[in-house]
Amino acid sequence: MNRRHFLTATMVGLIGTRAPLHAQSRPAMREYDVLRRFPAGRLVFEAPDAQGLMGTNKVHGMWIEAGPQRGSCRSVIYAVVQDTLPAADQAWRGIEVAFAHQLEDGRFEANLRPNGQSAKPYGAAVETAFFFMQEYMRAVLVIRQSPHAAHFAARIAALQPKARRAMDFISGGVETIMRETSHAPNRIIIGAKALGLGGLVLDDPALVQQARTLMAHALTLRDADGVFVEKGGRDSSYNMVSVLFGQVLTLHVPMPEAEAAFAGAMAWQISRVLPSGEVDVRNNSRTGVGKEVSYGGAPKTVNYTEMLQALTLYGLVHQDAAALAAADRVQAYMQRQ
Secondary structure (H helix, E strand, C coil): CCHHHHHHHHHHHHHCCCCCHHHHHCCCCCHHHHHHCCCCCCCCCCCCCCCCCCHHHHHHCCCCCCHHHHHHHHHHHHHHHCCCHHHHHHHHHHHHHHHHCECCCCCECCCECCCCCECCCHHHHHHHHHHHHHHHHHHHHHHHHCCCHHHHHHHHHHHHHHHHHHHHHHHCCHHHHHHHHCCCHHHHHHHHHHHHHHHHHHCCHHHHHHHHHHHHHHHCCECCCCCECECCECCCCHHHHHHHHHHHHHHHCCCHHHHHHHHHHHHHHHHCECCCCCECCCCCCCCCCCCCECCCCCECCCCHHHHHHHHHHHHHHHCCHHHHHHHHHHHHHHHHC
16 A cells, blocks of 8 residues: 555545544543443453463463463453452463563564464564554553552563563554555554554553554445455454454544444444354355464354453443343353353
C-alpha cells in the first residue's frame, strides 16, 4: 500500500463512519469493573508450566516465540479480577520468561513453529511482538484499575525499559503491519490494541495516535453489512476476534467510530450462534472448513474461548441482551463438549 492510499484509507476510516447515539453516549467504563461482572466460569485461569511457558510454547515444551506467552497476561488479569493474588504471581512468571527472551532492538527470540513458519523475519517478528505486548499492556492497565496496583508496582516498573523497547520495535513496523496484514483485519486491530494500550502505559501520545490510524484502516476492511472481511470473505471466528480486541481497546482509548462499527459485526456474529450454542461455520473464509492450518499444524477451528469473551464483554458494555443470550448458549455448548 502506497502512502497516498494509506492516508486515504485513514481519512475514510476516521470520517466515513458516524457513531450512533448509543456508542457516543454510553457511560465511561473501566475494564476492571466490567470483568468483575462476568458470570462464573468465563474467566478461566491457566498456569504456566515449570519453565514459565504458555500457549503453544507450553504445548511443545519449548520456547518458540513471544506471542503464545500472552496467555500468562490473561491469567494475571483473571486472577487480579478474582482477587487471587497467589495465582496472579504464578501467572506473572510467564511474563518474566517472555521478556527474558527479548533482544536488544526490542524484538523477541523466535524458533521454528510446528507448522514450519517462523517469527524471525521482520514482519512476523513485529506481529508476534504485538500479540504478546497487547495483552501485557492490558494486564498493566487492569492492574492499575484494581485494588492490587501496589502489589505489582515494582515488577511493572522494572519491566518498563523492556516494554519501551518492545513498543518502539512495534511502532517502527506500523507500515509493515498495514502492508502485510490487511487481508486479516483482526491482526490490524490487535496491533492497534498493542499501540493504544502501550501508549497509555508509557504515557506516549504518538503510540495512541498510531493505534487510531490502524483502527481507522481496519474500519475500511468491512463489507456492506459491517462484517470484517478476512481473506476475501466472512469468518464466524475471526470476525469475533476483531470485535473482542477492538472492544477492549475502546474501553481504554475512546473510539466512538469503532464502537459504532462493531454493532454490525456483532449483529452478524449473533446470527451465527445456533440455538445449541455451536457457532455456524458454513461458508467461512478461514476457520472450521479446512481452508487453513493453525500455528500448530492442525486445521483451524472456531476459538470458542474468545467467542465467549467477546459476546460477554460486548453484551455488558452495551447492555445488549442478544449478545448476552448468545454468550449463555456458547457457554452451555462448551460445557457439553
